[in-house]
Amino acid sequence: MIPARWLPAMLLALIIGGDAVLARAAGFDCRKAGTPLEKTICQDPVASALDEQLAAAYRDAGQRCPDAGLRTEQQRWLHEVRNVCRDVACLAPAYRRRIAELHTRQCRAAGCAGLAQRLIGAWRQASAVGSFEEIAFAAGNNPRQGRFDTWLHRRPEFVNGRWQLEACELRLLLPGEPDASAMRMTLRSVDADHLVVLEPDQTRPARYRRVRP
Structure with missing residues (x-):
């Protein structure tokens, strides 16, 4: 049982705590x-x-x-x-x-200039959201586009897809699909170890961790 002499102090703490929250x-x-x-x-x-x-x-x-x-x-x-x-x-x-x-606010074109080359390598899902368990980007003839492959449970999922970065929009086109069906996501940030994108119909960004260059 709580001693009666403590009750005023506890009540005051609850009031103060409630105000702080x-x-x-x-x-x-x-x-x-x-x-x-x-x-x-x-x-x-x-x-x-x-x-x-x-x-x-x-x-x-x-x-x-x-x-x-x-x-x-x-x-x-x-x-x-x-x-x-x-x-x-x-x-x-x-x-x-x-x-x-x-x-989903688009950066100005300069905001993502030069980030395409940082995409090159393999990335593994590191958040509760994200369409791919693992995705790897390879360079192409154009510095802002190339090829990508994905894996699910360490097995190939999509092979020889195409990626393209325009301003801060990353477009992923699955093999055999028309250009109009490309998956479009906003590139939020990419550095040596982390890739952050906002995928379609999501309000929280998807985060990926680099697993190999």
């Missing part, structure tokens, strides 16, 4: 929420979680593709889309659309 819940400091809409976001768990996801997607877009226009674009969305909402029924779909837009 609330303050961190959204993508902004809820202690500074001034408008009715901001208070609605802070008080509703769905809107609060979406606002936090939006903040993360915005930071990621800025790091992935530095663009002076991103801040202006985001401010316009806040004023013209989010701030005209009055309830969560309006907020939720608006947030989800904007999060998807930020995840």
Whole structure:
């Protein structure tokens, strides 16, 4: 049994702790929420979680593709889309659309210039999402395109597919398929050890780890 003399202190800790969680819940400091809409976001768990996801997607877009226009674009969305909402029924779909837009936002052509050669090598799935268990890119005659093979459970899955990188769009064309059926994904980042892409109809990026050059 909890001693009675501890109860006031525990109650105070719970209140303070609850305020701290609330303050961190959204993508902004809820202690500074001034408008009715901001208070609605802070008080509703769905809107609060979406606002936090939006903040993360915005930071990621800025790091992935530095663009002076991103801040202006985001401010316009806040004023013209989010701030005209009055309830969560309006907020939720608006947030989800904007999060998807930020995840799939194309970099300027220069943003992915020179990354094609970093793709060369074999990559293994390292996240809960991802269409391929293992995929290997080989160079072609053009520095921005070549061949790819995939494996499933260490056995060949697709062989002699074609890949092409245009701006930050990575296109994968399976053998024997017409060009129009190419799988299109956004190249988020690629370095010596990690490949990150956003695949079609996904809101979370797929991550791959290099297994051999």
